[in-house]
Amino acid sequence: MATIHLEQVGHSYGSAVYALEKTDILFEDGKTYALLGPSGCGKTTMLNVISGLLYPSDGRVIVGGKDVTRMPTAKRNIAQVFQFPVIYQSKTVYENLAFPLRCRGWDKARIAPRVAEIAELLGLTARLGQSARRLTADEKQLVSLGRGLVRNDVSALLMDEPLTVIDPHMKFDLRRRIKQASDKTRHTVVYVTHDQNEAMTFADEVLVMSAGRVVQRGTPQQLFESPCNRYVGNFIGSPGMNFLSVERDGDRLLWQGFPVFSDERVGRLAPGAELMVGIRPEHVAFAKDGVTGIPAVVQGVQHHGNVDVIDAVIGSERLKVKARSSLAVRDGPLRIVLPVERTRLYVDGTLLF
Ligand code: ATP
Secondary structure, three states, rough: OOOEEEEEEEEEOOOOOOEEEEEEEOOOOOOOOOOOOOOOHHHHHHHHHHOOOOOOOEEEEEEEEEEEOOOOHHHOOEEEEEEOOOOOOOHHHHHHHHHHHHHHHHHHHHHHHHHHHHHHHHHHHHHHOOHHHHHHHHHHHHHHHHHHHOOOOOEEEEOOOOOOOOOOOHHHHHHHOOOHHHHOOOEEEEEEEOHHHHHHHHOOEEEEOOOOOOEEEHHHHHHOOOOOEEEEEHHHOOOOEEEOOOEEOOOOEOOEEEEEEEEEHHOOOOOOOOOEEEHHHOOOOOOOOOOOEEEEEEEEEEEEOOOOEEEEEEOOOEEEEEHHHHHHHOOEEEEEOHHHHHHHEOOEEEOOO
């Protein structure tokens, strides 16, 4: 496995706009990364630059200390899994899984146990003797994944939305299996997805992208707890973070006239900045005594299994709250609490603390 270093790498497809703005990114050896962002933000461009399907307009790609910027894909020793199955229809599942190993010169005695191991991991053992043509779409993609995972001598494993065609019911289990396989082989994995659940459950670190830039990188927990700006706060979480317009009163911040934050750093902020407090719907609490807290009016409750998403109105603002459905919140008055250790301060849209 290897460290991947993008050194001032940028790419434009010929227009003045960069699909990937010049950037320095280090993917550490043996870690799993997710590139997360909406369609068109540059995830596939970054992946293709790493794999060699694309030579970047700027910068250098260093894999395992070696400059591979102009090296063709085939020579990079990188395994790839795409959105749609790439398999040999005329071969059996076994032959498909064995093929990458055969190309590396492995002998039959070494290939058999490795193929068996990967087939077992992906639940394909019973299919090994079958022709790939006769598999379901899900199974074909599993074989494709298996072909990516089977080699344990690659520098990196790159996956571009590999679960798109997989039945939603299977995705949860499959994520676990892929994670298990990549943890075992200690591949450096770069995984492209626009699905935050996939990114947050799968990756050691997530790189959130927007318009050709990495906006924030961090562990799933860091992105959830301290999004660096409103874009990440809204993109991560379901629903996203609440951003509440606040006013300064000395060292305090007031929301709709109620104090929600107090810190001496507030008093030192330059005047005129747009101040917002961010809080996750999961972190809003209810005042148990019915007297303290901020008075709110619930105007809608959506049930999501054992969790409710509550729409609360406070003065001229709305707040999303997530609560256990066993609390049986209903429309009407209620008092909420914004735990200070869970609130974040955003100045002109960017996290301050
Ligand atoms: P998706 O999730 O839809 O695949 P993405 O985040 O992977 O999107 P990219 O495919 O990297 O984004 O595209 C980034 C930008 O580059 C987009 O504006 C896209 O239209 C543009 N682009 C991608 N491929 C090409 C190409 N071959 N020629 C010209 N422009 C391209």
